[in-house]
Amino acid sequence: xxxxxxxxxxxxKAFQATFADGLWDVMIGCVFLMFAVAPLLSESLGDFWSxxxxxxxWGLVYLAIWLTRRYVVAPRIGKATLGKPRQRRLVNLGFLxxxxxxxxxxxxxxxxxxxxxxxxxxxxxxxGVVLLFGFSAAAYxxxxxxxxxxxxxxxxxxxxxxxxxxxxxxxxxxxPLCYGFVSGVMIVTGLVTFRRLLKDNPLVELPVEAx
Amino acid sequence: MSEPRAKPELHPLVDIDPIIHxxxxxxxxxxxxxxxxxxxxxxxxLTGLTWGNLATHLNKLEEAGYIEIQKKFEGKKPxxxxxxxxxxxxxFRAYKNNLKQVLDDLPE
Numbered sequence: 001x002x003x004x005x006x007x008x009x010x011x012x013k014a015f016q017a018t019f020a021d022g023l024w025d026v027m028i029g030c031v032f033l034m035f036a037v038a039p040l041l042s043e044s045l046g047d048f049w050s051x052x053x054x055x056x057x058w059g060l061v062y063l064a065i066w067l068t069r070r071y072v073v074a075p076r077i078g079k080a081t082l083g084k085p086r087q088r089r090l091v092n093l094g095f096l097x098x099x100x101x102x103x104x105x106x107x108x109x110x111x112x113x114x115x116x117x118x119x120x121x122x123x124x125x126x127x128g129v130v131l132l133f134g135f136s137a138a139a140y141x142x143x144x145x146x147x148x149x150x151x152x153x154x155x156x157x158x159x160x161x162x163x164x165x166x167x168x169x170x171x172x173x174x175x176p177l178c179y180g181f182v183s184g185v186m187i188v189t190g191l192v193t194f195r196r197l198l199k200d201n202p203l204v205e206l207p208v209e210a211x
Numbered sequence: 212m213s214e215p216r217a218k219p220e221l222h223p224l225v226d227i228d229p230i231i232h233x234x235x236x237x238x239x240x241x242x243x244x245x246x247x248x249x250x251x252x253x254x255x256x257l258t259g260l261t262w263g264n265l266a267t268h269l270n271k272l273e274e275a276g277y278i279e280i281q282k283k284f285e286g287k288k289p290x291x292x293x294x295x296x297x298x299x300x301x302x303f304r305a306y307k308n309n310l311k312q313v314l315d316d317l318p319e
Binding site: 007010011013014017018074075076077078079080081082083084201204206207 | 242244250251252253254
């Protein structure tokens with residue numbers, strides 16, 4: 001009927017069924033789209049408005065994902081509330097992500113105030129390591145191996161962007177090119193995963209007594 | 212006349228709960244053991260059972276007191292959530308330990 005189940009694999013399967021719909025990839029891809037587009041927008045809108053404009057954009061993306069989960073994904077794969085061990089892991093990951101975001105904010109401020117005196121490569125390495133660490137932690141806590149790859153891609157994007165900037169004069173430290181590529185990879189991966197989910201899980205019509 | 216008794220070394224096998232031991236119910240309980248609650252669609256997807264099979268197994272598990280079905284509303288739509296009871300968790304742990312003991316004691 002099915003492959004043999006162990007409690008551990010069953011728990012992982014149950015968790016991934018609620019998590020691996022590809023929409024997280026799309027959401028995170030849209031977040032990193034800011035790294036690619038913000039430097040370009042800052043030329044016309046200024047630093048402040050180029051950052052602020054992303055808040056409604058992310059809000060819309062989040063709303064679209066929430067609605068898609070509720071009206072498209074849930075009727076196909078169902079809903080489950082995670083067990084306590086998994087909830088604890090998510091809380092731990094949440095704390096870690098707060099720390100990483102504070103670190104990223106500090107790096108950003110550092111870059112603004114003392115960037116001229118610090119090697120561009122050093123800043124790129126610091127940013128890349130923080131992103132790699134964050135995504136590796138997320139991959140570990142969420143049992144989501146694809147995040148290791150995203151972490152590596154973001155680490156490489158920081159370094160390659162700086163290298164392109166210093167050697168070929170690519171604009172904005174190569175951010176639009178490199179982070180554009182990585183966010184594109186995330187969004188496309190997410191959409192392909194989502195499409196596969198729709199294909200593999202047709203809508204289930206339950207009889208009235210199931211309500 | 213007294214009933215035939217199992218040999219002492221087979222006692223754990225006798226203790227295996229027949230309600231849990233059926234393949235479909237074992238799959239259902241395995242998934243409900245690792246989540247707090249789940250709906251029908253979620254269980255159908257993960258176990259591969261049809262609605263008819265799932266409903267039959269769920270009825271037996273509910274009668275045994277191993278699961279409870281909570282009815283609630285999501286907006287205007289009724290929604291049922293399935294949850295393993297504390298008795299169900301105890302029975303599942305006992306089943307797991309008994310089965311493990313039986314299998315561990317088997318010679319290679």
